[in-house]
């Protein structure tokens with residue numbers, strides 16, 4: 501896909517990373533700090549179907565969800581000046597990786613397995629992909645997904661940072677990079 505957006509300052513910012521790392525929370529905060537509109541791809545799909553993600557998985561199945569995910573990302577990643585948070589499985593699709601990397605600034609949020617484990621209880625109910633898996637299977641999934649998240653323009657390990665600190669760090673580093681470019 502060709503890069504239709506020229507100036508780095510205008511490019512939309514896309515957050516990627518494993519489920520529960522903070523893409524939705526941080527994306528919303530970064531959007532506020534940059535005065536941009538925020539798009540959460542899962543929330544867009546939820547609006548369209550009028551039901552939460554676990555019910556969408558149950559009703560249409562994961563394959564159809566992945567198609568809808570691709571179609572929704574394709575629509576938003578071609579727009580400029582947005583902050584867009586993807587679902588953690590989106591980057592499994594090569595077409596999604598390509599369209600985001602060619603049009604947007606892709607920011608990976610990373611976390612260690614030990615820290616992530618502490619978050620499992622608060623996120624599992626809304627993550628159908630984690631349901632019914634043992635902790636060992638989830639650990640395997642966590643590590644097997646890491647390679648897809650290495651396709652990024654920038655990355656931050658969030659282990660020792662609260663959400664405000666993460667959002668501030670990202671906002672400031674983006675502004676610095678934009679100033680250097682000009």
Ligand SMILES: Nc1ncnc2c1ncn2[C@@H]1O[C@H](COP(=O)(O)OP(=O)(O)O)[C@@H](O)[C@H]1O
Pocket residue numbers: 517518519520521522523524525526585619622623658661662663666
């Ligand atoms: N840096 C952080 N420190 C502590 N808790 C966090 C942090 N980032 C996210 N969280 C919490 O983790 C949970 C999952 O965050 P969410 O934004 O939904 O992640 P994702 O969109 O990547 O699945 C939320 O309860 C959120 O408040």
Ligand SMILES: O=C(O)C1=C[C@@H](OP(=O)(O)O)[C@@H](O)[C@H](O)C1
Pocket residue numbers: 517518519520523524542553586587588589590626627628629
């Ligand atoms: O990693 C995944 O396969 C998924 C991640 C979820 O988004 P979050 O990463 O925001 O939890 C959501 O898209 C769906 O439950 C599938």
Ligand SMILES: [Mg+2]
Pocket residue numbers: 523524525542585586587
């Ligand atoms: Mg999310």
